[in-house]
Amino acid sequence: MQELISALTAHEEECSREFEADLSAFCTRHMDAQLVQQLRQLVAEGEEDLAYRAFYALTIIYRNRKDYQQLQTLFEENPRFAGHPSYHHLLILFQLEAETFFDALELLELAREDARQHRDNAGYLHLFAHLFVYTCEKSRGEMREQVRREYYDDVERAVEDAIRLDPAYAKFYCTKARVVAQRGRYAEAYSLINKAVATENSARKDYALRLLDYRHCETVILLQEQREYFQGEMEKLRRSVPSLPKPKTFVPGRGPKAYEGAEPYCFVSYAHINSDRVYPIVEQLMQRGIRLWYDDGIEAGSDFREFIAEKIRDSWQVLLFASHESIQPGFVRNEINYALHCGKPILRVNLDDVELTPGMELSLGGMQYVDATEPGGRLLDRRLRPGGGPARQSSGVPEGRTLPSGAVLRRLFRPAGGSAGSGGAVLAGAVSAAAAAGGGGQPLQPLSPAETRR
Numbered sequence: 001m002q003e004l005i006s007a008l009t010a011h012e013e014e015c016s017r018e019f020e021a022d023l024s025a026f027c028t029r030h031m032d033a034q035l036v037q038q039l040r041q042l043v044a045e046g047e048e049d050l051a052y053r054a055f056y057a058l059t060i061i062y063r064n065r066k067d068y069q070q071l072q073t074l075f076e077e078n079p080r081f082a083g084h085p086s087y088h089h090l091l092i093l094f095q096l097e098a099e100t101f102f103d104a105l106e107l108l109e110l111a112r113e114d115a116r117q118h119r120d121n122a123g124y125l126h127l128f129a130h131l132f133v134y135t136c137e138k139s140r141g142e143m144r145e146q147v148r149r150e151y152y153d154d155v156e157r158a159v160e161d162a163i164r165l166d167p168a169y170a171k172f173y174c175t176k177a178r179v180v181a182q183r184g185r186y187a188e189a190y191s192l193i194n195k196a197v198a199t200e201n202s203a204r205k206d207y208a209l210r211l212l213d214y215r216h217c218e219t220v221i222l223l224q225e226q227r228e229y230f231q232g233e234m235e236k237l238r239r240s241v242p243s244l245p246k247p248k249t250f251v252p253g254r255g256p257k258a259y260e261g262a263e264p265y266c267f268v269s270y271a272h273i274n275s276d277r278v279y280p281i282v283e284q285l286m287q288r289g290i291r292l293w294y295d296d297g298i299e300a301g302s303d304f305r306e307f308i309a310e311k312i313r314d315s316w317q318v319l320l321f322a323s324h325e326s327i328q329p330g331f332v333r334n335e336i337n338y339a340l341h342c343g344k345p346i347l348r349v350n351l352d353d354v355e356l357t358p359g360m361e362l363s364l365g366g367m368q369y370v371d372a373t374e375p376g377g378r379l380l381d382r383r384l385r386p387g388g389g390p391a392r393q394s395s396g397v398p399e400g401r402t403l404p405s406g407a408v409l410r411r412l413f414r415p416a417g418g419s420a421g422s423g424g425a426v427l428a429g430a431v432s433a434a435a436a437a438g439g440g441g442q443p444l445q446p447l448s449p450a451e452t453r454r
Contacts, residue, residue, distance in 0.1 A: 098359030133178040170199040267315035268294035271326035
């Protein structure tokens with residue numbers, strides 16, 4: 001225990017790069033069950049500064065193990081540490097590595113503030129730059145343009161300062177390459193990738209993996225350059241040949257009218273690019289008496305983020321249309337992040353054979369979902385509501401089996417003259433049927449307000 005305490009207190013400043021590097025090395029050398037137990041004991045019983053340093057060490061261990069369940073629990077159980085100057089740094093590392101439903105703009109603000117306050121810490125400066133390029137590379141359209149517009153200049157200065165502070169750290173050159181590529185400076189980007197390869201320490205145990213990572217980043221930059229080139233050429237061609245079809249764009253007002261009123265409603269979160277697949281499901285749900293609100297109902301001139309937050313806050317449940325597009329950094333992930341913060345039940349509809357990141361699975365894995373890609377609609381009712389009791393399957397069908405849509409409706413939606421089901425199960429059944437566009441079964445009766453509030 002004394003050796004552990006000495007390692008935790010070896011550096012006075014918790015925000016120094018030396019403290020983080022030395023503590024990481026110590027945890028790597030001694031990573032075992034006994035060390036974890038000792039650290040947990042210090043978090044629970046140690047005085048404030050020592051307890052936080054033990055908390056810091058545990059985040060390192062859980063991140064190295066990719067044990068995001070334990071990491072999330074650690075943060076949830078210790079909100080008392082939120083005032084420490086290095087806390088946000090640890091939180092950003094967790095959210096970014098686990099790829100949770102984080103609000104990218106919110107995290108970028110935290111990272112920028114950390115970079116401003118710790119200009120002498122190359123790790124904080126680099127994390128800001130890394131979060132920026134991650135968001136730009138994963139997102140598309142307005143989200144990416146907004147991030148580039150609001151953060152690029154600060155990010156470029158931050159990564160240059162990181163290189164100045166630690167010119168021998170090869171990864172910084174790779175990150176700068178990804179940064180300047182966001183401004184179309186591709187020749188410079190490729191040169192920086194080669195600089196990273198030449199600078200990397202060949203004595204590192206993970207040397208080969210590092211080089212592979214740099215070449216992967218080079219490929220990502222190359223694909224971005226080619227995509228932008230071909231998009232530019234296609235735009236020139238469209239201008240010269242007006243009869244060519246235009247690229248698919250989102251047109252507000254094409255979907256069914258969003259619910260407006262004082263009764264309980266469900267908030268719909270979806271990527272605009274999926275509107276052709278989402279709107280038919282939304283329309284069928286509305287025909288079955290389910291009140292839905294989605295952002296096609298925003299009034300002109302409304303403050304977008306505040307208005308969306310208000311609609312999520314006032315809803316009784318959130319309906320997430322998950323697709324390869326919607327799970328990328330952007331407005332949908334921001335909406336789900338806020339819904340989880342508000343404790344809203346979330347029903348997921350898989351539009352694609354989408355694979356969630358570990359962090360997203362951690363957030364949504366215990367909640368119910370419907371697979372819209374299966375004939376007849378596959379219903380997997382994982383849990384009625386977060387914290388709402390033991391897991392059960394409302395349909396009574398073993399997990400993995402497919403129900404005809406009519407059977408789903410008869411069991412989960414209230415047939416005329418039948419008993420009312422729970423609100424979450426009702427919505428899940430109705431979505432399963434609507435997604436499959438099936439029919440049959442007994443006549444349906446809309447929910448009463450009392451049932452919808454459940």
